[in-house]
Amino acid sequence: MDLRDQRGIETEVYQPAEDSELLAEAACGYLDKHGRDGPEATILEVGTGSGYVANRVADETAARVIASDLNPHAVRQARTEGVETVRADLVSPFADDTFDAVLFNPPYLPTEPENEWDDWMEHALSGGEDGRAVIDRFLASVGRVLAPDGVVYLLVSSLTGVDEVVERAGEEGFSAVAIADESFPFETLTVLELHC
Numbered sequence: 001m002d003l004r005d006q007r008g009i010e011t012e013v014y015q016p017a018e019d020s021e022l023l024a025e026a027a028c029g030y031l032d033k034h035g036r037d038g039p040e041a042t043i044l045e046v047g048t049g050s051g052y053v054a055n056r057v058a059d060e061t062a063a064r065v066i067a068s069d070l071n072p073h074a075v076r077q078a079r080t081e082g083v084e085t086v087r088a089d090l091v092s093p094f095a096d097d098t099f100d101a102v103l104f105n106p107p108y109l110p111t112e113p114e115n116e117w118d119d120w121m122e123h124a125l126s127g128g129e130d131g132r133a134v135i136d137r138f139l140a141s142v143g144r145v146l147a148p149d150g151v152v153y154l155l156v157s158s159l160t161g162v163d164e165v166v167e168r169a170g171e172e173g174f175s176a177v178a179i180a181d182e183s184f185p186f187e188t189l190t191v192l193e194l195h196c
């Protein structure tokens with residue numbers, strides 16, 4: 001089945017939007033500020049979609065950048081864009097203590113079960129009933145793959161509940177600082193920097 005539209009874009013893959021841009025911009029700035037942008041650094045983008053954020057980090061730093069996505073169409077598009085991409089559920093295949101930074105623009109829209117629509121775009125957008133189903137699993141697992149002093153850049157929305165995400169991150173042993181935000185008519189997007 002051909003999943004490309006007339007412009008050759010994968011229709012089952014989340015294409016870069018304001019959230020992608022905010023995460024890329026904030027993470028690149030803070031990787032530079034904290035000296036995690038050198039050739040010795042290894043950075044993971046979880047849920048890379050089109051590969052846009054991973055490519056921005058690769059272009060703006062000297063780090064080795066790796067990406068993962070659950071969606072096979074996203075893996076294909078990101079690889080076509082030159083990103084070293086693994087098909088994976090969150091961080092599951094990666095070794096302990098590997099990454100100096102992990103970035104994630106997660107699926108975060110609160111979605112009632114009767115409104116779930118069961119395709120790859122749902123996996124890109126829906127965070128379950130409270131919007132935090134994937135975020136909570138990510139927060140429970142990402143610490144394992146972080147190198148000592150590693151850092152997480154996580155995009156969250158006011159629709160998802162920033163305070164709730166910060167609280168959950170705290171329960172998983174992270175302290176959180178908001179490093180960027182941007183408001184739109186229906187939501188405010190925030191990038192959290194998480195440290196163990």
Ligand SMILES: C[S@@+](CC[C@H](N)C(=O)[O-])C[C@H]1O[C@@H](n2cnc3c(N)ncnc32)[C@H](O)[C@@H]1O
Pocket residue numbers: 014015016017019020021023046047048049050051052053068069070071074088089090105106107120123124125134
């Ligand atoms: C909101 S999109 C962000 C895409 C891209 N990073 C960007 O910012 O443009 C969320 C991405 O996470 C991926 N995803 C959802 N659940 C995942 C999981 N359990 N493991 C890996 N990737 C997942 C989706 O397939 C989708 O590509």
